[in-house]
Amino acid sequence: MTESQDLKTTPLTALHQRLGAKMVPFAGYLMPVQFPLGVLGEHRHTRAKAGLFDVSHMGQLRVDGADAAARFETLVPGDIAGLGEGRTRYTQFTNADGGILDDLMVTNAGDHLFVVVNAACKEADTALLRATFGAELTELADRALLALQGPSAAAVLATLAPEAAEMTFMTFRTMDVAGIPCFVTRSGYTGEDGYEISVPADRAEALAEKLLAHPEVEPIGLGARDSLRLEAGLCLYGHDIDTTTSPIEAALTWSIGKRRREQGGFPGAARIQDEIANGTSRRRVGLKPEGRAPAREGTEITDLDGRPIGKVTSGGFGPTVDGPVAMGYVETAFAAEGTEVRLVVRGKPLPARVAKLPFVAPGYKR
Template identity: 55%
Template sequence: MSDATVHEHPTAETPPVEQLPLDAWHRARGGRMVEFAGYEMPIQYEGIMAEHLWTREHAGLFDVSHMGQLSFAGAGVDQALETLLPGDIQALKPGRLRYSLLLSQEGGILDDLMVTRLPEAHPFDGAELYMVVNGATKWDDLGHLREHLDDGITINHLDERALLALQGPEAVTALERLVPGVAALVFMTAGAFDWQGHALWISRSGYTGEDGFEISLPSDAAEGFAEALCADPEVKPIGLGARDSLRLEAGLPLYGHDLDEDTTPVAADLGFALSKRRREEGKFPGAERILAEHAAGAPMKRVGLIVEGRQPVREGAIVIDADGSEVGRVTSGGFAPSVGGPIAMAYVPAASAAIGTRVLLTQRGKTHSAQVTAMPFVPHRYVRKGAVQ
């Protein structure tokens, strides 16, 4: 079905595909557009391999405006969010981010997200907390939050703001040139900045394993800002394809693939998202199940796999143990340009999760040998507090 058909003949079952604020800008730069999370998005410009390696060596600009930006206000808003998330939101200091999980009553993961305590100066009128959720789940997330939070909590969907991610070792050089002062941020901190009279909210974070920034800005300023960034020799626009291979090498799970409602935080190897105070109190959705797994281990565990040979395996491949039994499945996989070979993430029984364990993977009638390995597949290069910049 062509893009025109999608737009001109939406049905009740198939809502119209939306466009990003930078849609025309992507097309003018040669972006190959595909549907993702209800939006037309660039999957690549000059090629996934080249874009991946450019980001690892220089700086890549990603348009992630499809993601949901939310703000929260109201008395006791941090305590209210703790009824739905396992993170210690009350202890979050102004300008600090925390990775957390929206949980079902059974302890499954409804979404993974970032929460920030807003300092006194910020562009979100009257808000106390800022949250970024996944694009494919944002409407379900909004419904869940509005259903379960008290009416005294105000939730604003910041749908008039774009979100850009600048990632790579030269990101700080390029962004500091455009927005002086951002170099003072460290990993998982954020602050308010200004560019040509436009209010920016910038965090030092991202989903590639590289140093970098996420920039929230008014949609009508996005094209000028992206153009100014890409005028720097360090920066090129990068598509969804390289974003996926970068996060896979970084060992970062993608919701809807490596995480879902049937998966617990412990099985997903995200136990760090269970804050100590919250574990001790146990007052979050699915706490009984999650804390039991935290103490004794989950039956299944997300692991990294190095796949022998050059042929990548993809999501859905079956994991077979040494006895020939089907024991798990691959949830993400592909060729890793920085590793120089195929890698994957899979869920396997705890007994098969030890590093060095050998397994077989089958897909489309072919069998591949693989070995459980530590993640990330390439080292993270975040700039943390105390690091020399």
């Protein structure tokens, strides 16, 4: 394919191709959408055992400086100053209107902050951080990022890094994994227990092959990554959240600590504080179609009389739910769990209900 020539690769691209992956363009990278096991099989395998994901396209950054946490808080509503050493937190870059520029993970790594951002936003995020931190921002472009996810992830990683088993959800450690110096966080994007492992690019393939040598581990592509995160109720930037949605509309209020809610001091604080106090006109909710037909992104949501009340932002088939699942924004009057709505699929209003997120019970190691 000629389009491949303009696409970036990751340190694992050659391995994916050897493993028989179907490669597709994604956020400017040539990435595996599925391996020979197929999306359904990969999804189920991750929920049952362990899946290995290449997420090296995501941006890894390091922020130095004595007051890095306090300065970081001028860009995000999350409590970064209150983040203990070795702890990781989910937050968002917001704009002056309170919209979301990107969502990200921030770790207090002791003498610096370790930051992971979305692939599609990483250039803009880097520019944003550069404006605040200047030379104290370092792009960790020489590192790959692997995610090992699923109920067997801990047992598998313990064979290469025994101390990983001691970690709890949303904590971080630097450690040798199979003798390779890595940054390990116990986190992920599947709703399962698991780890994200930042590894020097030139050792990434060796580490991936060591992990894949375990019979419990299968390589997993972007197709299953999407269905896993959807069942887990996790937002996909550019779909479920973007510059037109605030963290409060997106039901991410939990990610804004008490001190930040009271003090503000982040872009869009006026709107976000007002929405926390007075509510929003729409909200992100889970949606469970009652039939078998998936409702895809862009599907119109109506009330029982056919009046439009919102749109689906992510939707498809949930292999673990064994049926269609979706999320989207509805007028707040329709946001209560169990509310009956209609999803207009190919012109037909199909019955659905507002559902509690996540669709699948999380396996996080608290």
